[in-house]
Amino acid sequence: MLSMFQTKPDLIVHSKDPLNAEPPLAHLRENFITPQKFFYVRSHGNIPKLDPARHRLSVTGMVTTPLDLSMDELRTRFSKRQVTAVLQCAGNRRADMQQVKPVSGDPWAPGAIGNAEWGGVAFADVLRAAGADETRTLHVAFAALDDIDIEGEQFRFGASLPMAKALSSDVLLAFEMNGDALLPEHGFPLRVITPGYAGVRSPKWLASISVQDMPSDNHIQQRDYRLVPPHITKDTVDWSKGMTINDMPLNSAICEPAAHATLKAGKTMARGYAIATERRVVRVDVSINDGRNWSQAELEPDSDAPWSWVFWQAELDLPAGEHELAVRAWDSAGQTQPVRPDDTWNFKGYLSAAWHRVPVTVS
Amino acid sequence: MLSMFQTKPDLIVHSKDPLNAEPPLAHLRENFITPQKFFYVRSHGNIPKLDPARHRLSVTGMVTTPLDLSMDELRTRFSKRQVTAVLQCAGNRRADMQQVKPVSGDPWAPGAIGNAEWGGVAFADVLRAAGADETRTLHVAFAALDDIDIEGEQFRFGASLPMAKALSSDVLLAFEMNGDALLPEHGFPLRVITPGYAGVRSPKWLASISVQDMPSDNHIQQRDYRLVPPHITKDTVDWSKGMTINDMPLNSAICEPAAHATLKAGKTMARGYAIATERRVVRVDVSINDGRNWSQAELEPDSDAPWSWVFWQAELDLPAGEHELAVRAWDSAGQTQPVRPDDTWNFKGYLSAAWHRVPVTVS
Numbered sequence: 001m002l003s004m005f006q007t008k009p010d011l012i013v014h015s016k017d018p019l020n021a022e023p024p025l026a027h028l029r030e031n032f033i034t035p036q037k038f039f040y041v042r043s044h045g046n047i048p049k050l051d052p053a054r055h056r057l058s059v060t061g062m063v064t065t066p067l068d069l070s071m072d073e074l075r076t077r078f079s080k081r082q083v084t085a086v087l088q089c090a091g092n093r094r095a096d097m098q099q100v101k102p103v104s105g106d107p108w109a110p111g112a113i114g115n116a117e118w119g120g121v122a123f124a125d126v127l128r129a130a131g132a133d134e135t136r137t138l139h140v141a142f143a144a145l146d147d148i149d150i151e152g153e154q155f156r157f158g159a160s161l162p163m164a165k166a167l168s169s170d171v172l173l174a175f176e177m178n179g180d181a182l183l184p185e186h187g188f189p190l191r192v193i194t195p196g197y198a199g200v201r202s203p204k205w206l207a208s209i210s211v212q213d214m215p216s217d218n219h220i221q222q223r224d225y226r227l228v229p230p231h232i233t234k235d236t237v238d239w240s241k242g243m244t245i246n247d248m249p250l251n252s253a254i255c256e257p258a259a260h261a262t263l264k265a266g267k268t269m270a271r272g273y274a275i276a277t278e279r280r281v282v283r284v285d286v287s288i289n290d291g292r293n294w295s296q297a298e299l300e301p302d303s304d305a306p307w308s309w310v311f312w313q314a315e316l317d318l319p320a321g322e323h324e325l326a327v328r329a330w331d332s333a334g335q336t337q338p339v340r341p342d343d344t345w346n347f348k349g350y351l352s353a354a355w356h357r358v359p360v361t362v363s
Numbered sequence: 364m365l366s367m368f369q370t371k372p373d374l375i376v377h378s379k380d381p382l383n384a385e386p387p388l389a390h391l392r393e394n395f396i397t398p399q400k401f402f403y404v405r406s407h408g409n410i411p412k413l414d415p416a417r418h419r420l421s422v423t424g425m426v427t428t429p430l431d432l433s434m435d436e437l438r439t440r441f442s443k444r445q446v447t448a449v450l451q452c453a454g455n456r457r458a459d460m461q462q463v464k465p466v467s468g469d470p471w472a473p474g475a476i477g478n479a480e481w482g483g484v485a486f487a488d489v490l491r492a493a494g495a496d497e498t499r500t501l502h503v504a505f506a507a508l509d510d511i512d513i514e515g516e517q518f519r520f521g522a523s524l525p526m527a528k529a530l531s532s533d534v535l536l537a538f539e540m541n542g543d544a545l546l547p548e549h550g551f552p553l554r555v556i557t558p559g560y561a562g563v564r565s566p567k568w569l570a571s572i573s574v575q576d577m578p579s580d581n582h583i584q585q586r587d588y589r590l591v592p593p594h595i596t597k598d599t600v601d602w603s604k605g606m607t608i609n610d611m612p613l614n615s616a617i618c619e620p621a622a623h624a625t626l627k628a629g630k631t632m633a634r635g636y637a638i639a640t641e642r643r644v645v646r647v648d649v650s651i652n653d654g655r656n657w658s659q660a661e662l663e664p665d666s667d668a669p670w671s672w673v674f675w676q677a678e679l680d681l682p683a684g685e686h687e688l689a690v691r692a693w694d695s696a697g698q699t700q701p702v703r704p705d706d707t708w709n710f711k712g713y714l715s716a717a718w719h720r721v722p723v724t725v726s
Binding site for chain 2: 041183227229230245246247249277279282283293296319332334335339340343344351
């Protein structure tokens with residue numbers, strides 16, 4: 001794998017410490033299953049170096065049988081489960097909102113997303129082994145081992161899931177990604193995988209789980225990763241009134257051609273992805289004239305993997321001149337994406353999901 | 364009930380034969396549970412007059428034990444189930460799309476929707492009693508008893524559901540609405556209730572059910588109630604390429620004040636509904652200046668009825684002049700409604716769900 005890393009374009013690094021990086025889009029579009037080395041990395045703190053032989057997972061709180069498991073015990077005591085699922089950052093495509101008005105956070109292009117085959121055990125099996133109270137209004141809080149420093153506040157990463165989601169069959173405690181052990185930056189030796197939800201609900205370097213009657217009290221859960229109205233600023237925000245970001249919205253992106261590419265007049269193939277999380281992508285439209293006309297993209301055959309993205313391609317006939325390509329997806333409830341980033345702008349730049357636009361020069 | 368009907372404003376009748384009618388919006392907003400007499404009526408043909416003592420339901424096709432049940436047998440053989448759920452026409456709010464460009468169909472305002480307590484039996488229980496093949500890619504086709512004439516084609520109503528939806532616990536074969544027998548116009552003596560889906564997937568006057576490997580071949584399923592791209596017309600449509608309308612999109616409406624109302628300057632309470640079908644409504648915004656500023660509406664306490672609508676209200680402070688009020692809802696995946704009806708325009712006027720705008724004069 002190392003040689004592949006060296007011969008392919010590197011990730012685009014937004015920040016080295018914490019490490020935040022995403023693949024170039026053309027590269028992202030090459031593989032329906034994203035290789036680990038080219039999967040976006042979103043860190044809030046350091047990347048812990050953990051010894052799998054000594055790593056333990058505890059399950060406590062509103063349970064009848066608290067657990068304290070080694071990695072070997074986790075693997076042998078529970079059945080192996082595999083789920084193919086997209087993970088994406090709540091800030092994926094933030095750069096588009098940044099162009100409207102400044103937002104805080106890294107300027108992610110549409111590459112803060114990837115699709116992988118996750119291997120591990122069903123989280124529901126572990127919760128049941130612990131005799132967790134399965135009341136659907138409860139919460140499952142995670143504590144991880146990465147050390148974070150946000151504006152002088154020092155803490156370890158924590159976040160939570162509603163019990164109803166935690167019990168759903170595709171949520172995993174994962175130790176494999178595409179058949180290999182997780183790389184350190186993806187949470188080695190153990191992470192949560194919560195299909196459909198923002199990446200922040202899939203904590204890496206997982207150390208403990210608590211079943212409780214309140215969401216996690218961690219900074220990450222309480223004072224970040226919430227959607228607030230457009231008039232709210234960093235100075236006026238009342239985090240308790242924001243919507244906790246769990247399910248991700250319908251989204252799509254043009255991966256090829258690249259923004260500001262120079263193309264020859266005539267036929268060009270555009271390629272990209274679309275994602276509808278718990279819904280299905282039913283149509284992808286591409287326009288070369290700001291949405292006055294749309295042509296329907298061809299969708300790659302459904303992979304029977306409900307949490308995957310959809311790859312699309314569309315043959316365009318481009319006359320000479322300056323053009324802006326645009327893509328929008330439609331979901332199985334007949335919803336489509338916002339026209340402009342300012343239709344859903346918020347000061348944190350979350351859930352940026354307007355038509356993705358790519359300016360090109362055709363000669 | 365009859366006297367109530369006579370002393371309240373009548374339904375707004377778009378067509379008498381077939382009967383298509385909706386309540387005035389202020390009236391719709393009075394009751395969280397919509398009375399039968401004031402529930403919108405969408406008919407494709409006649410309203411059959413059926414004798415409940417002679418009415419029978421058959422279940423055939425890919426089943427091990429075909430059923431042929433009287434209404435009494437249906438009631439006594441299966442447990443009673445109650446579900447509170449919104450039904451809405453796929454063409455609700457079509458009038459807004461009509462203002463962009465002509466569309467076919469009745470010009471529904473936002474009143475082609477209602478919320479009721481449905482009583483009946485779980486459809487899954489009946490399918491299991493028949494030994495239906497539960498393969499999730501199969502279809503359950505319904506045949507009803509209303510006679511339809513569309514452009515010279517005469518047929519009886521038929522439609523289908525994917526097996527996976529048919530088996531979900533809240534889909535009913537219903538004989539009661541708000542504790543009473545169904546009124547004739549709502550499907551007496553038996554109808555389907557498919558929460559979250561367009562009303563067309565909740566056939567009235569239900570006579571038979573077939574488990575099969577293809578969707579219904581009825582006109583209603585194959586050549587209507589599909590979402591097509593904006594450039595498609597009645598003359599160019601290839602129905603096989605349209606998206607079958609099942610799940611309904613996020614929507615909201617201002618019920619009070621009424622369009623073109625004259626109001627006094629100062630505080631005014633706006634009221635309306637919002638609906639996110641299988642998701643949750645997390646926020647409702649109201650603007651008096653075309654979306655430059657938004658105020659957050661107050662949502663009535665969650666009723667623990669996941670398929671219900673949400674009632675909202677917002678106190679507005681209106682200066683003298685001409686204003687256009689607008690509302691938009693947000694769902695639990697961070698999606699919101701399109702800004703303009705032409706963002707999702709289609710020649711059938713389906714799934715009209717842009718910001719709902721109400722012009723008012725303030726003096």
